Amino acid sequence: MQKRLACAQALHDPARIVDGNREKVKTRLRSLRASALEDMDASLQCLKSVCENQDSRDFIYAGSAIDATHIIGSICGETRKVAINKSAVVSGELAPILAAAGFQVLTPYYDDLSDIEVRFAEGWQLPEIPFAMRYHAFEREDDILAKRQINIHEKGARDLVAVIGVNAVSAADGGAVLLQHRQNIGQMFMECREIILVAGIDKVLSTMDDAVFQTKLMAWFGTDSLALGLGRKSAPHVGLESYPFTIPPDRLSSKFTLILLDNGRRKMMERDSRELLLCIGCRACIKTCPGSRFFDEETLISPRELLFLSLLNIDRPLDRCLQCKNCRAACPVDIDLPGMILNLRLSRNKQLLPAPSDWMLANAEEVERMGSLFAPIANVLLKNRLIKQLSQLACGIDSRRALPSFATKTFERIYRESQSGSGQ
Numbered sequence: 001m002q003k004r005l006a007c008a009q010a011l012h013d014p015a016r017i018v019d020g021n022r023e024k025v026k027t028r029l030r031s032l033r034a035s036a037l038e039d040m041d042a043s044l045q046c047l048k049s050v051c052e053n054q055d056s057r058d059f060i061y062a063g064s065a066i067d068a069t070h071i072i073g074s075i076c077g078e079t080r081k082v083a084i085n086k087s088a089v090v091s092g093e094l095a096p097i098l099a100a101a102g103f104q105v106l107t108p109y110y111d112d113l114s115d116i117e118v119r120f121a122e123g124w125q126l127p128e129i130p131f132a133m134r135y136h137a138f139e140r141e142d143d144i145l146a147k148r149q150i151n152i153h154e155k156g157a158r159d160l161v162a163v164i165g166v167n168a169v170s171a172a173d174g175g176a177v178l179l180q181h182r183q184n185i186g187q188m189f190m191e192c193r194e195i196i197l198v199a200g201i202d203k204v205l206s207t208m209d210d211a212v213f214q215t216k217l218m219a220w221f222g223t224d225s226l227a228l229g230l231g232r233k234s235a236p237h238v239g240l241e242s243y244p245f246t247i248p249p250d251r252l253s254s255k256f257t258l259i260l261l262d263n264g265r266r267k268m269m270e271r272d273s274r275e276l277l278l279c280i281g282c283r284a285c286i287k288t289c290p291g292s293r294f295f296d297e298e299t300l301i302s303p304r305e306l307l308f309l310s311l312l313n314i315d316r317p318l319d320r321c322l323q324c325k326n327c328r329a330a331c332p333v334d335i336d337l338p339g340m341i342l343n344l345r346l347s348r349n350k351q352l353l354p355a356p357s358d359w360m361l362a363n364a365e366e367v368e369r370m371g372s373l374f375a376p377i378a379n380v381l382l383k384n385r386l387i388k389q390l391s392q393l394a395c396g397i398d399s400r401r402a403l404p405s406f407a408t409k410t411f412e413r414i415y416r417e418s419q420s421g422s423g424q
């Protein structure tokens, strides 16, 4: 009831909802992520011992996506059919390798969404959900394993192996935390004959409370980005319903497998790219990115995925990043994605100096400050035909384009003057 009242209040009058929690949770999240990386080895060791003492789960460390594919293959046996969720670790890192290895890969997420109209192609089209409203909108459900037991006892299972990326793992008790937006993960959990959970090694946290907190934040910061690119699925589409319940209960085990995937993460820890592992996978960075539609031919990938896949030497067009820095502003952990994308691009091109256009984009604030300082001269030069042709050659700015003039006063200065009563 309280949640409904909070939502109704937010819809009726969003301005009345105080946004005071936002900065507080971001600070806690940053410190949590920094500790998770710092304590990674101890947490993995603790998780291993916990899992060894439990009958319900197997813990397996996979060094690469190919290793993980072999593990999945050995669990699948002859029936190489897997159902996956849309988490980046599974859909971005494992699914292409599973498909190349001849697995049939189903994404039941789209079954849930077949009746939803695809309205949003750009971040600016998305409705803004007040933060306080999200704060109350996610609840924890603990009994998913119990539900599986009841379901398979009654119906048996479909001849499919569920490969599900989890959002966080608790080292203290081996528990895995999943964020589900619709029903797809729950359905896979209850109906597939085997369950394989996959988490990056960076997603192991000390306690269950920390794992739940981090997962909730994924929802708080990333909910609206979900509505982007929902229509992007490959055809023809095969859903879970295409597989009847052919596996009887007596052939089913209550055990599940937890794969901890390295796949280049340890190397990233030792390099400048360590900061990328602070990521919680919320995809808030995709909403504000003007280039994301052009990062991949087939699907919508986030700036974080652009960089992560590139670091794994999977070819992605780093030069389509405009260096606008919107993604950094949106990121709850303040990850410098634009800086890392630019550095990787430069190291790939083996350039000592960036191209002038890259430099200008990366240093837009300095360029504007200088332009403002010398506004009378800069504005005359910007209209000069020769200068326009030179900037077309050097920076790719079309010489037919009339560029906006530089102002002599910055907004900050105008504001300060108005506050002190000396300006308009």
Ligand code: SF4
Pocket (backbone or CB within 6 Å): 288, 289, 290, 291, 292, 303, 320, 321, 322, 323, 324, 325, 326, 327, 328, 337, 338
């Ligand atoms: S800096 Fe690059 S990746 Fe980040 S929002 Fe801008 S275009 Fe996208």
Ligand code: SF4
Pocket (backbone or CB within 6 Å): 278, 279, 280, 281, 282, 283, 284, 285, 286, 302, 304, 330, 331, 332, 333, 334, 335, 337
């Ligand atoms: S990099 Fe993107 S996905 Fe990762 S935490 Fe930041 S906003 Fe979220």
